[in-house]
Amino acid sequence: MNRLFPYPVLTLALFVMWILLTGFSPGHVLLGGLVAALVSRTMLSLKPEPTGFRPSLAIFRLAGLVLADIVRSNFAVARIILFKPAERHSGFLHLPVELRNPYALAVLAVIITATPGTLWVQHDARRHVILIHVLDLIDEETWIRFIKDRYERLLLEIFE
Amino acid sequence: MIQGPDLPTWAAVIVGLLLLTGATTTLIGTLGLLQLKSFYERVHAPTLGTTLGAALILAASMVSFSVLQSRPVIHEILIGVFVTLTTPVTLMLLARAAIYRDRSEGASRVPTDGPRRTPPA
Amino acid sequence: MSTLFLALVITSSQILLGLSMLCATYRMARGPRAQDRVLGLDALYLGATLLLVTYGIQTGRSLYFEAALAIGLLGFAGTVALAKFLMRGEVIE
Structure with missing residues (x-):
């Protein structure tokens, strides 16, 4: 099994994509499986x-948390754009991370950037610090604790 | 061109609501592109369209085609997966390019490479 | 009755998406800097993708879905190439 399909998840994803693009029929199942x-x-x-x-x-x-956060911050950013609150300021934020696994870091980068209002700018691999830009920066410590508690703990659990 | 698919009323209401909210969200996002002051603030604006806006419009398309062809049509999910996975990549690259350009010009509001020295243990 | 209602809703959401593409075009044309123009272009691509999806709903043909997918792919490749160009001055190293 492992010799035949060295990357089973990738194989499955390609197959599902082929079926979604071409439609379900016996010929395409065979061809898609082969490809x-x-x-x-x-x-x-x-x-x-x-x-x-x-x-x-x-x-x-993690997926549920991220979905809920994306919807919530959509409303938060829409409020900022439409009503222009006066006492808002944006800024950069240095987040020290414990994650070392590059795949886990990539997932964290996608999560942070896909959520409106936060943007991953840079990762310093030597000092293990991430540079994040936040649209509504109330308090640095609150944001750092928020990201660490919500995402990093779960990512440490998922990735070795 | 006023034209529309022939859907039953309940489906028409769902599709219409999803479409209107999705398009409005996308519009609010790009309004932010006009109105926010600095580049680093403007980078946040299009993510509204790529997350909630795209998801709602694609959901409308899924509902509409599934009802029309009376079988589940979910290939719009490919666009959704694609948009949510690629937008972070482009925005990150763009932000890094911007910060690199600002640093090489010596802009003052941009953090330099090592502002926080880790204290010696 | 419901068809007419839906047709009006689809047309108005197309107008909304068109307005958002107009905003993106303004940002792309005005700048002030190169990264702002690239950001505007990226938003413009997204608007085009979503507009094509609404045309698909309007006509009930799946042709528009494939066009939307192709535009999304082109937008990704184009923006990544431009961002790399801004950073390094060349696209392929």
């Missing part, structure tokens, strides 16, 4: 590092 199995094997020659990914329930908790 997915062959194309996912090209990753073998790239030799990616092992991700240290541990499937657990924390993934669903």
Whole structure:
């Protein structure tokens, strides 16, 4: 099984994408399966590092948290744009991280940037500090604790 | 061009509501592009359209096509996944390019590479 | 009755999306700096993608879906190339 499909998740994702694009019919299931199995094997020659990914329930908790936060901050940013509150100021923020796994850091980067109001700017790999720009910077410590408690703890759980 | 799909009333109401809220969210996001003062504030504005705006409009399309063809049509999810995964990448690259340009010009409001020295242990 | 109502709603949301593309075009044309123009272009691509999806709903044809996907892909590649160009002065290192 592992020899036939070295990257089962990638193979499955390619197959699902093929079916979604072309429609469900026996011919396309066969063709899509073949393409997915062959194309996912090209990753073998790239030799990616092992991700240290541990499937657990924390993934669903993280996904739910992120979805709720995205909707909430959509309203927050819309309020800022429409009503222009006077006492708002934006600024940069230095966030020290404990995450070392590059894949986990990538997930954190996507989460922070996809959420309106926060933007990941830079990661200092030597000092393990992330530079974040925040649209509504009330208090640095509150933001740092917010990101660490909500996302980083769960990401440490998910990635080795 | 006033034209529309032939949907039953309940589906028409759902599709209409999703479309209007999605388009309004996207518009608010780009209004921020006009109105916010500095570049680093403006980078936040389009994320409104790429998250909630795109999700609502794609959901409207899914409902409409699923009712019209009376089978689940969910290929719009591909656009959704694609937009949510790629926008962070472009925005991060753009922010890094901007900060690099500002630093090389010596702008004062941009943090330099090492403002916080970690204290020696 | 519900068809007419839906047609009006679709047209008005297309107008809203068109206005948002206008805002993005303004940012792209005015600048003031190169990164602002690239940001405007990215927002313009997003507006075009969503507008094509609404055309798909209006006509009930899945052709527009594929066009929207292609525009989204082009927008991603274009913005990444421009951002890399701003940072390094070249696209492919």
